[in-house]
Amino acid sequence: MAIVLGPNRYGKAETRVVRVTKDGGTHRIKDVNVSVSLSGDMDVVHLTGDNAPVLPTDTQKNTVFAFAKKYNVGEIEEFALLLARHFVDSQPTVHHARVEIEEYSWDRIPVEDNPHLGLRDEQHSFVRNGSETRTCLVHSDGTGGEESVVSGLKDLVVLNSTGSEFHGYIKDEYTTLEETDDRILATAVTAQWRHRGTSSDWGRSYRRARTCLLEAFAETHSLSLQQTLYQMGRRVLNDRREICEVRMAMPNKHHFVVDLSPFGLDNPNEVFFAADRPYGLIEGSVLDDDAPRSPSAWK
Amino acid sequence: MAIVLGPNRYGKAETRVVRVTKDGGTHRIKDVNVSVSLSGDMDVVHLTGDNAPVLPTDTQKNTVFAFAKKYNVGEIEEFALLLARHFVDSQPTVHHARVEIEEYSWDRIPVEDNPHLGLRDEQHSFVRNGSETRTCLVHSDGTGGEESVVSGLKDLVVLNSTGSEFHGYIKDEYTTLEETDDRILATAVTAQWRHRGTSSDWGRSYRRARTCLLEAFAETHSLSLQQTLYQMGRRVLNDRREICEVRMAMPNKHHFVVDLSPFGLDNPNEVFFAADRPYGLIEGSVLDDDAPRSPSAWK
Amino acid sequence: MAIVLGPNRYGKAETRVVRVTKDGGTHRIKDVNVSVSLSGDMDVVHLTGDNAPVLPTDTQKNTVFAFAKKYNVGEIEEFALLLARHFVDSQPTVHHARVEIEEYSWDRIPVEDNPHLGLRDEQHSFVRNGSETRTCLVHSDGTGGEESVVSGLKDLVVLNSTGSEFHGYIKDEYTTLEETDDRILATAVTAQWRHRGTSSDWGRSYRRARTCLLEAFAETHSLSLQQTLYQMGRRVLNDRREICEVRMAMPNKHHFVVDLSPFGLDNPNEVFFAADRPYGLIEGSVLDDDAPRSPSAWK
Amino acid sequence: MAIVLGPNRYGKAETRVVRVTKDGGTHRIKDVNVSVSLSGDMDVVHLTGDNAPVLPTDTQKNTVFAFAKKYNVGEIEEFALLLARHFVDSQPTVHHARVEIEEYSWDRIPVEDNPHLGLRDEQHSFVRNGSETRTCLVHSDGTGGEESVVSGLKDLVVLNSTGSEFHGYIKDEYTTLEETDDRILATAVTAQWRHRGTSSDWGRSYRRARTCLLEAFAETHSLSLQQTLYQMGRRVLNDRREICEVRMAMPNKHHFVVDLSPFGLDNPNEVFFAADRPYGLIEGSVLDDDAPRSPSAWK
Structure with a gap:
């Protein structure tokens, strides 16, 4: 023995950057959370505490802020690639960079037609759009080296109030669940999708993939959450040639029909108790059989 | 001595009800979190453990579900009043009820024009609209007794990327803050407003009050967050005669301009670090001087 | 109209200070979260944005750090009083200060007898003791003015696996709960207690009050959580003459006996499902009838 | 294409079980959170919604409760193995089970010597010990098949108030960090360790591994958090022959020395600001070079 x-790997996690871009009095904002993780020739750091190979996480944070200024923050996939390549390209001891970004979206506060003030020329007020978070996860061995781009979202909470059945499953000695041909199906979608390459119209690709997920969820008459998950992944792949693999994690957020019969009331799927725990958890992936293998893309 | x-008071907190209403294949959902708190003639419960005056919290929960079926869940203020009056009216030992409701909003998933399926006749798919939470807080001494209705919202996150100054404040030996005539102003608004009476067009009133808050935030050139808060409350009172008092709590979510000069970069309010803690916290109220006093409305 | x-009031919330005190190689740490809130002559700030009366929240934060150095951080009640008095005494526009502190406790990592290193002379390693949080809430109108000190704790999670009954309550048309003479009683205690004066052996008083709460919880054969709450408050008042009022909020964290009969198993209160929501919530206060009135102490 | x-995999997550074991009036409790995930011959579930291969997550939950009764809940590794084997052994379509358990620890409330009640014979009162959470992660292909057991802990928060340096790192154009030979080192340890086999004195092994982590953290004079991490893993492997691999994730919870010089105060590492975000994140593994490979043990 x-x-x-x-x-091993190390880096600065959760650098919270807000980047304002100004076009006269009209501002745009990008609100992101950047996590960097580097690996490479780092054995001595662990074995002896020799920091010669270490680019400090503080410097990584500074770099994130400086790059936000120099290159702006556009599509998060692009910004992540820029950062990842920089760390590997500029430091001989860093062989690999992983950059993960979360983006929070904001809407303008619609004051355009407000007569109180002449605000038409000034657009600098925003309200957080608290819907799902857009994500990306980029790996890079440096410019010209192996790279992967995974886009995604999390906390996209969706619900079908009918159109979901569940029956025909195994019954054993611990089974008490009744079969049903009508239930609520609700979940909080975490989805990630891998791109074939490292350049794309990231914004458009994201919006389309998101729409595919939503539409497939809504349009699938569901016999199981697994079936719905598969249809959602399939829809993305069918629609977006630039995407070769989709991975999803979908908790089955149980909504139980409340038994109102003790109170002389029937309840034909109208009143539900939304439970917290336990919950089902369905995880699965859908991919093109010609997708290039890239297990490290997801780590 | x-x-x-x-x-003292007691009740069932956070009963999570989802109510589905069906109009043919078109469904609507209300997603609420109901907290009941009762008080009255409860001394023996504490002193001797005699539960004769106690309506169990389990029964309160059942009542919430049964009422959701019998009376539907419409505007939350109305549902809260219905519940509060029921508990006081039906139980001699219960003299007072407090009902608090949070409502989470959902949007339809827009699948109307999708050619895949003939879904026009079926509308049962929803996506959680993760913006602010609508709230209400109702107190009732029973039908005909003293009552109060407070509506509100929380987690309305807003940001002005300019149009905010801060200067002219006290300097003492612990002052290091530089004065500024241009900063980001960001906050997560918690606002509650008290109605003069107990009936209103609750939905319309809510939407208008929310718009007032948003517009006043956007349109106020701010010299202090206190000033912005006051303008927001004032706008609501000016616009809505049915409302007589507004209380707000607004954290000053600091966005610090990053010093990029060590990297040879200037930063004219373009790159910000969004800090978590500490944060300023501004709390204040704005009211009509003829508003009826009702300190218990807020408890 | x-x-x-x-x-209204304003201040810096959640300044996170860790104070290290060194006695040779032996260190002690205090880990606190300080929230300051000031009020006074602040109308112009709201009405016109004139900040002349404002001691900025940034300065409040600096003061917290500077005082941690100058006066050390001893008992949190003392540190809170020191800060509160300073703000009122030093600023004519500040008439009242509210200081709230949370303290997180740490244990030493016991390496004394470890043969690997001669560490007996160096004591600087700590492990967070993740039990309840100690709290205090101080109000002051300045040195010599009206003042109040409330100490407390939160998240003290306790459970009796028997010795709790619940029966004899009201039955109405919405009752389904079965009476029981044996159930789990579990709660997360939030307790606050008001002191008669503004000086005390705070540390000893805290430890004794905490012990009273724990022992009364354990020793009360409970017919209702209300009864238990009352006994807990009573025990504190009986034991501690320096305390005149106790307020508690105790969620009834339901543990449901799982019905195992479908599997041919009985379940004499051995296997429980610990539910998240909904939960009962019991709030109550116990006080000396000669306690000086001080409603603002709790705000 | x-x-x-x-x-893919699916299962019931976060079933919250409290198991009470009674020895006369003396009770013991085990408080666990069980997450099951099954995989196998499940293609038709996804492709066509045919649930014939599915053991519903509801049945998995029932099984957890029934097993808690039948076999008690002893060491979590054992309970996890029991469950995992059951699912694979009993269902032809289930080829693999993953069971993850979190355990929350409780202390007795010490009322033994209390004169109020004759409680010496009754021991049923507990206070949650809010320290770290014990964890395990078990994989099984069924009795006699491939299996792995990973034990661990999370949220073990530790701090050295001195004995940590950081210097000698790379300087580039984005470097502003000053080198230091004395800083606070604080982290919240998440550690998992893989056992060579599937039987052990789990409780003793856990306690010893935990002690190794704590002692190595305390006794390592640290030149980098990576070095400390490595020493912690090394200590576990040296001490516990039954363990062959340790994986750790350790956020560098930054404690910044506050600059008090503007207030005429020096600050020789006495007053620190405990920051939330961003934070460093160090991830690494330490293993025996003769450890059997088992990448799936960690998934």
């Missing part, structure tokens, strides 16, 4: 160092 | 029982 | 400004 | 189903 000999004790050895295994896989 | 004699030890005595002071003010 | 005239729109007027109502009660 | 053909769209195909990739890896």
